[in-house]
Amino acid sequence: MSGPPIDGTEAGETAERDFLKVSGLRAGYGQARVLHGLDFSVARGEVCAVLGPNGAGKTTTLRALCGMIRGRGSVTLNGAELLGRSPEQAARLGVAHVPEGRGTFNELTVEENLRIGAHLRTRGRWRGRGERAAVAADLERIYEYFPKLRQRSRQAAGSLSGGEQQMLAIGRALMLRPALLLLDEPSLGLAPLVTRELFEIVRTVNQEERTTVVVVEQNAQLALDIAHQAHVLEAGRLVLSGSAAQIREDGQVAEVYLGVPARSGQGG
Amino acid sequence: MSTLTDLLQQVVEGIGSGAVYASLALALVLIHRFTGIVNFAQGELAMLSTYVAWQLMASGMPFWLALPVTLAVSFVGGMLVERLVIRPVQGAPELTVVIVTVGLFIFVNAAAGLIWSFTVKAFPQPFPDGGIDLAGVRMDWSTVGIIGVVAVVMGLLYLLFQHTSIGLVMRAVACNPESARLSGIRVSRVLMLGWGLAATVGAVSGVLVAPVLFLEPNMMGGVLIYAFAAATLGGFDSPVGAVVGGLFVGVAETLAGAYVDVIGPDLKVGVPLVIILAVLLVRPQGLFGRAAVERA
DSSP: OOOOSSOOOSOOHHHHHTSEEEEEEEEEETTEEEEEEEEEEEOTTOEEEEEOOTTSSHHHHHHHHHTSSOEEEEEEETTEEOTTOOHHHHHHTTEEEEOTTOOOOTTSBHHHHHHHHTGGGGSGGGOOTTHHHHHHHHHHHHHHHOHHHHHTTTSBGGGSOHHHHHHHHHHHHHTTOOSEEEEEOTTTTOOHHHHHHHHHHHHHHHHHHOOEEEEEESOHHHHHHHOSEEEEEETTEEEEEEEHHHHHHOHHHIIIIIOOOOTTTTOO | OOHHHHHHHHHHHHHHHHHHHHHHHHHHHHHHHHHSOOOTTHHHHHHHHHHHHHHHHHTTOOHHHHHHHHHHHHHHHHHHHIIIIIGGGTTSOHHHHHHHHHHHHHHHHHHHHHHHOSSOBOOOOOSOSOEEEETTEEEEHHHHHHHHHHHHHHHHHHHHHHHSHHHHHHHHHHHOHHHHHHTTOOHHHHHHHHHHHHHHHHHHHHHHHHHHHOBOTTTHHHHHHHHHHHHHHHOTTOHHHHHHHHHHHHHHHHHHHHHOTTTHHHHTTHHHHHHHHHHHHHOTTOSSOOOSOOOO
């Protein structure tokens, strides 16, 4: 798989480690400040999980990253500043956001939804000779990840089940060939089995395409299973950061903040 | 003339005027789908376009050249209206936006009166005189022409929306603007395009109806009511509904005028109002519209 479609040349080690670099990120809605200064980095090709209770600011974090709300501080993706950009500009820099509630185009067919995801790749400065063929190949690849979408390719997206819509939303985001994939509560409202399948696919995508992923989840265990790094967010501040293994092992913290049962006691 | 051919004759004439209502209704529906706005000024914009065509022809341009120029001017004009008048109030409460379009209605109407005066102007009939006779039912070439032009407009819109990538982008924006932005679509540009397109389709209705109604600043007032009835009947977010609704309103109006003594030619303008009222009472989303039910 070729690299993400951004202007990256010789990237040093720091640039690899700080592929996404969030510094002093503050954001909110109107007068209400939700995030009080977040600092974290995500290395290129890694999955980063942001965990935390309801209302901690997980969704707000992703919205600030993709330009849906204004943020202060600094967020750079491969060196390019993301803050102060509109969602469409962020998308042009390779940020693909799968919002909470999936944001599918209900009246469009499944395949049309996927084609909209690749909208940027067939126009403007990205338009290359082989891009149309590449988009067709990617469509095929998405159908391989999500065979159910192939079966329903001509169906209106609104007629899909919740799990299928979530698959479609992720598939649409991948059609952008994103440098950074943002997933907001992918498990929301889905059956456990469907959620597990979905996370497996996200893991596969990350491994095969080296797509950098930030996933926000209430279901901490699932997210930690696929994450390299994890952060616990509480009331707009990061209270715990570390490798996914460290966070998982930190039984007490996990129990308090994530609702993950401690290893001894209730069991799994 | 037998009763049946007489009836068919009325239906044909109804379809002829219905096609004009359909094209203006289509313009209303386009804008409503993209922006959720009911554009009360749609008829006046069409009237303005018709004056542009008249002015071009008055300066010696033949009709079939003046028409594409007028449509191009209308397209640009529609985009400018979105950019300069509508976008500043985007996101404002619905009532604010409605008032702005009503204000635009009054402004355009007065401006046209100021520029071209309120005296009635003859507008050339682009289609030849005479017609064809189908088993006793007479169809004027002008009726055939109107139906043909509107059918071509529908066909082009269908091709645009269903078979081009810009059409797909436009449908995506109409469906879910926020997700469209997240996919990198410049939504504001697409909205401008939508207004330009609507103004163009509306211009077609103005140019088609002007030879019959004669050109004056208030020409489209009545047509707008019929177009509202058509869009309400078909469903304010369904282009197919707008066409079906337009034809139905045209036929219903003609038949009511011809066969219902109480109504007659004078009261037939009440027909669209009755249709609007009945639809809103029985099926507010219209025949082809989506019911306002949010899926979880």
